[in-house]
Amino acid sequence: TYMVPTTLITLPELPLTPNGKLDTTRLPEPTPTTTEHIAPTTPTEQWLATTWQNLLNIDQISTTDNFFDLGGNSLHVTQLVARIRDRAGVTLHPHALFADPTLERLAAVVDRAGDADTAGYAGNGLVTLHQATGRPPLFLVHPSGGSVTSYAQLAGTLGDDQPVHAIEDPALRHAEAVGDLAARAATYVDLIRQVQPDGPYHVGGWSLGGVIALEMARQFADAGDPVGAVVLLDPGLSNDPQPPDDLSTLSSFVYDLAGLADVTLSDVDPRTLEGLDRDALEEAALDVLDKAGLVPDGLRDEVRLRMRAFTTNVAALHTHRPRRYDGPVTLIRTADGADGSDDDVTWQALCPRLDRRTVPGDHYTMLRPPHLAALATAVRDALGAPVPTPGGPTPALPDS
Structure with missing residues (x-):
C-alpha cells in the first residue's frame, strides 16, 4: 500500500542527541527508488488518471499513486470532486479521498457509485485521516489556512497502528467564525470527546494548529482529563496585540x-x-x-x-494570550528555521517540561518528502511509540 516505504537504509546505530534522544537531523535522507509503473486499465481508472494529470500537471499516473503524494492539495480535492460529479454523476464527500487516496481505490469508489467509507465525515469538522487500531488516536488541529490536507502524508507515515484525526476550521464550511482561540479550542475539545470519551488525549498541530493544541491540552487538564502527548510542529506566537494591516x-x-x-x-x-x-x-x-x-x-x-x-x-x-501548561510538550523545529528564537524562550516559559526537537527542512517542506520520514519519526517518538522497522523487529527508542 501507499504506507510501505520505497527505500530502506541500514544504519549501524541510531544517531542520538547528547541527552539520549533520537537525533532526526543526523538521519540520512533516503534516495528515492524507481517503482514499477502500473498503467490504468479500467475506463474509470483511465479517465481519473487523465484528470489527475491535468490537475496536478504530471505526465504519468500509476494506479498505485497517491493523490496527496503527487502534490494534491485541498483545492485540487474540491476541483476533483466537482469533475467526478460532472463526468460520472457521482457525488463524493471531499474527505473520501483521505480514505481512498490511490487511483485504483478512488476509481473503485466511483464505480460503486460513490459508496465510500465516510466515517467521521458528518460535517462537524472532524476528519479521519488514517483509520487504524492499536494506539490512542492523535488529533491534529488545522493551521491558519483552515484545511487539514497538509497532514495527509504525515498521517499515512506514522504507521498502520496509529489512528489520526484532524480538525478543520469551521469557516471552510461557511460556519460562523469564532475569533477567540480559547473558545475555538473549547469547541474542538468537545469534538474530540465525541470520538474519544476518555483520555489520555494526544493533540498537536502545525503552525497556528500548535498554538490551539496547547490551549486544548490546558483545557483538558483543567477539566481533570489525562493528557498524553502534546506535539507542536513549528508553531508561532505573536508578541504584538495589534493584528497586521x-x-x-x-x-x-x-x-x-x-x-x-x-x-x-x-x-x-x-x-x-x-x-x-x-x-x-x-x-x-x-x-x-x-x-x-x-x-x-x-x-x-x-x-x-x-x-x-x-x-x-x-x-x-x-489577541491570544496562551496560558502555562505543566504537562510534557514536544516542540519540533526545522533545521532551516530560526534557531534559538525568542519564540522558543516564550515556549519554554509556557511549558516548563518542553522537549525541543529539530527535523530537516523548513516550515513548509518539513511536511513533505524527503523530510517527511524524519518528522514522522520525531512525532511517533513524542507519542511514545516505537519506530517501525520494516522487515525486522521494532527497536525501542530512548525514553523521553
Whole structure:
C-alpha cells in the first residue's frame, strides 16, 4: 500500500542527541527508488488518471499513486470532486479521498457509485485521516489556512497502528467564525470527546494548529482529563496585540499558499497596492495567486473563502494570550528555521517540561518528502511509540 516505504537504509546505530534522544537531523535522507509503473486499465481508472494529470500537471499516473503524494492539495480535492460529479454523476464527500487516496481505490469508489467509507465525515469538522487500531488516536488541529490536507502524508507515515484525526476550521464550511482561540479550542475539545470519551488525549498541530493544541491540552487538564502527548510542529506566537494591516495579512496568505504548493511567486510592487480597500486588496491577492496557477478553474470564490478564514485566524493569534501548561510538550523545529528564537524562550516559559526537537527542512517542506520520514519519526517518538522497522523487529527508542 501507499504506507510501505520505497527505500530502506541500514544504519549501524541510531544517531542520538547528547541527552539520549533520537537525533532526526543526523538521519540520512533516503534516495528515492524507481517503482514499477502500473498503467490504468479500467475506463474509470483511465479517465481519473487523465484528470489527475491535468490537475496536478504530471505526465504519468500509476494506479498505485497517491493523490496527496503527487502534490494534491485541498483545492485540487474540491476541483476533483466537482469533475467526478460532472463526468460520472457521482457525488463524493471531499474527505473520501483521505480514505481512498490511490487511483485504483478512488476509481473503485466511483464505480460503486460513490459508496465510500465516510466515517467521521458528518460535517462537524472532524476528519479521519488514517483509520487504524492499536494506539490512542492523535488529533491534529488545522493551521491558519483552515484545511487539514497538509497532514495527509504525515498521517499515512506514522504507521498502520496509529489512528489520526484532524480538525478543520469551521469557516471552510461557511460556519460562523469564532475569533477567540480559547473558545475555538473549547469547541474542538468537545469534538474530540465525541470520538474519544476518555483520555489520555494526544493533540498537536502545525503552525497556528500548535498554538490551539496547547490551549486544548490546558483545557483538558483543567477539566481533570489525562493528557498524553502534546506535539507542536513549528508553531508561532505573536508578541504584538495589534493584528497586521490588510495588506500584510493578505500577503502572508499568498505566500503561505505558495509555500504549501512549493510555488515561487512573481514579485509585486507594493506601491501599486497603496490606497486600495479590503475588497480590492483581496482581488489583487487572488490575481497574484491565479497568475501562479494557484487558483483552480472555477474556485476563485473558494480561495477567497480560505483567504478570509486565514485573516480571521491571524487576527485571533495576535489577541491570544496562551496560558502555562505543566504537562510534557514536544516542540519540533526545522533545521532551516530560526534557531534559538525568542519564540522558543516564550515556549519554554509556557511549558516548563518542553522537549525541543529539530527535523530537516523548513516550515513548509518539513511536511513533505524527503523530510517527511524524519518528522514522522520525531512525532511517533513524542507519542511514545516505537519506530517501525520494516522487515525486522521494532527497536525501542530512548525514553523521553
